[in-house]
Amino acid sequence: MNNNKDAIQALPRRWPGWLAGGIALLLGACGGGGDGVPHQATVPQVVVQEMRATTIDVRYELPGRTTPYRVAEVRPQVNGIVEKRLFVEGSDVEAGEQLYQIDDATYQAAHTKAMANLRTAELQAKRYGELSEVNAVSRQAHDDAQAAFLQAKADVEMASINLTYTKVLSPISGRIGRSAVSEGALVTAGQPNAMATVLQLDPIYVDMTQSSIELMELRQAMEEGKVLQSGRGVAPVKLRLLNGSIYEHEGTLQFSEVEVSPSTGSVTLRAQFPNPDRKLLPGMFVHAQVDSGEAGGVYLLPNQALMLGNKQSTVYVVDADNRIEARRVLNLRMVNNQWLVTEGLQDGDRIVVEGRQTVRPGIQVEVVKVVSANPASDSDSAPPLAQPQ
Numbered sequence: 057m058n059n060n061k062d063a064i065q066a067l068p069r070r071w072p073g074w075l076a077g078g079i080a081l082l083l084g085a086c087g088g089g090g091d092g093v094p095h096q097a098t099v100p101q102v103v104v105q106e107m108r109a110t111t112i113d114v115r116y117e118l119p120g121r122t123t124p125y126r127v128a129e130v131r132p133q134v135n136g137i138v139e140k141r142l143f144v145e146g147s148d149v150e151a152g153e154q155l156y157q158i159d160d161a162t163y164q165a166a167h168t169k170a171m172a173n174l175r176t177a178e179l180q181a182k183r184y185g186e187l188s189e190v191n192a193v194s195r196q197a198h199d200d201a202q203a204a205f206l207q208a209k210a211d212v213e214m215a216s217i218n219l220t221y222t223k224v225l226s227p228i229s230g231r232i233g234r235s236a237v238s239e240g241a242l243v244t245a246g247q248p249n250a251m252a253t254v255l256q257l258d259p260i261y262v263d264m265t266q267s268s269i270e271l272m273e274l275r276q277a278m279e280e281g282k283v284l285q286s287g288r289g290v291a292p293v294k295l296r297l298l299n300g301s302i303y304e305h306e307g308t309l310q311f312s313e314v315e316v317s318p319s320t321g322s323v324t325l326r327a328q329f330p331n332p333d334r335k336l337l338p339g340m341f342v343h344a345q346v347d348s349g350e351a352g353g354v355y356l357l358p359n360q361a362l363m364l365g366n367k368q369s370t371v372y373v374v375d376a377d378n379r380i381e382a383r384r385v386l387n388l389r390m391v392n393n394q395w396l397v398t399e400g401l402q403d404g405d406r407i408v409v410e411g412r413q414t415v416r417p418g419i420q421v422e423v424v425k426v427v428s429a430n431p432a433s434d435s436d437s438a439p440p441l442a443q444p445q
Contacts, residue, residue, distance in 0.1 A: 101424045103410035104374050105361065107401050108429040111352040112391060115345050117296070118325070120264035122340045124257060125328075128228045129250035130155060132243040133221040134163065145234045149226045149254060156251060158243065160222035167215035170208070177201075177208035230256035231334070255338060260331040262295065262307065264344045265322040271312075293327040295336075296343040305330045309346060355401045356394040356429065361409045362387060368400075372408040372415060374423060380408070382417045 136158035143155050184201035187193040226232070232254045237243060243251065295303035307329035316323055327344060329336065336342075362385070363370040373381045385400030401407075406426065408415065415421055 099420055099422045100414045101411060101422045102374065102408045102415060103425040103427065104406040104423055105357070105409045105427045105429060107355050107403055107405040107407060109353045109355060109403055110429065111350055112354060112356075112396070113347050114351050115347050115391070116266065116270065117343050117345050118264040118266050120262045120327075120342055120344045122336045122338055122342065123261040123263050123326075124230075124255040124338050125259050125261060126228050126230065126256040128226070128230070128254045130224060130226065130252045130254065131247060131250055132156075132158060132224060133245050134158060134218050135244045136160070136162075136222060136242070138237055138239055138241045138243060140239060141235055141237075143232055143235075143252075145232065147232060149230065149232050151226055151229045153226045154223050155226055155232070156224035156237075158222040158224065160219055163215070163219040163222055167212070167219050170211040170215040174205075174208040174212045177205040181205035224251065226254055228254055228256055230254045257334055257336070257338070258331040259328050260336050260338075261310075262293070262327045262329060262336075262342060262344055264325045264327065264346070265320065266312075266325055267322050268316045269321075271323055292347050293329075294345040295329065296345060298341060303329070303336070303342075305332075307344075351396070351398070353398075355397040356391065357387070357397055357407060358394055358409055359390070361407050361412070362395055363412075369395075371400075372412055372417075374406040374408060374421060378421055378423060380415050380417050380419055380421060 138156055139159050140157040141155070142157065143149055143153070149155065181201045181204065184193055184198045188195065188198040232252055235252050236249060237251050293307040293309055295307070297303060307327045310326045310328050312323055312325045325346070327346070357371065361371055364387075367386075368384050369387050371383050371385055373383045375381050383400055383405075385397045387395040387397045389396055406423070408421075409427065410425075411421075
């Protein structure tokens with residue numbers, strides 16, 4: 057303290073008073089307390105979470121779109137003028153229900169002519185058969201008569217088919233959309249444009265995309281026993297709609313594509329859902345929550361506890377002597393706003409969850425609060441899963 061007084065007295069007297077006073081205050085602050093003893097550094101205070109292993113359902117939330125279970129584009133199979141449209145646009149139709157009537161006058165006439173030709177050919181074949189038995193006609197004439205009879209039968213069958221095709225029927229049961237033709241329109245067999253489209257919406261498909269890397273990691277985890285298959289036999293799937301609500305019916309995973317898309321690096325998965333109320337319409341964007349099994353012996357940490365890395369992240373662990381230890385952990389993804397950690401931790405570890413910015417490895421800390429592990433709930437409103445950055 058005496059040294060500070062000497063320094064103050066040694067200041068030039070020509071300096072302004074405010075400047076000399078400021079320097080005096082600075083020298084006094086650097087000198088410590090009045091007893092000459094320096095101030096001790098404050099021990100950082102932290103809140104820790106005590107680790108406890110848990111078992112959770114491995115759930116992937118994947119973007120997807122709804123797709124009709126079956127699609128039938130109704131096209132004419134004969135040429136003609138449309139006489140009638142026999143359905144209401146947007147209504148449900150049954151398989152085999154008549155949708156359009158094409159003018160059948162020419163086809164009816166063709167069928168009548170074919171029937172007359174068949175009668176003539178049948179009589180001639182019968183007569184030649186009787187004559188052939190007594191060698192009254194040549195064998196060639198007999199064979200020609202039999203062939204003409206068979207040809208006439210085929211002509212009748214074709215005329216019957218064409219006459220039937222003038223009644224345009226629905227190939228499947230489902231909901232029919234708008235009509236592309238009206239009465240008086242000319243349609244042709246094999247035309248590229250459909251007259252109408254019928255969609256079967258119950259059940260309905262949801263096509264999802266999953267990155268090939270995620271798929272490989274999941275299969276590797278299953279092979280190593282880190283993720284166990286559920287005992288249901290099929291993977292259950294839930295849907296989260298755009299408004300955040302959960303679709304009331306649970307679906308099942310049907311299959312995944314056998315190849316990876318070269319443009320996106322992803323694999324397409326398909327799930328099937330019941331849709332009795334037609335709430336799901338084709339083309340809707342949804343999020344599908346796919347249960348892939350169970351992961352045991354894992355830990356859940358809040359986001360603020362981790363210093364995120366590329367492949368691994370770092371957490372601060374408070375040891376038995378209340379000193380900070382930096383620990384590398386493997387965090388796979390987020391589950392309900394918590395990181396799923398599979399490697400690097402064990403039961404009883406105390407992880408710094410508050411006050412991490414004020415500490416560094418090796419220093420002494422004061423633990424002011426210990427919070428227990430908070431396992432993720434199996435909530436239907438779980439947010440999309442993310443990968444480590």
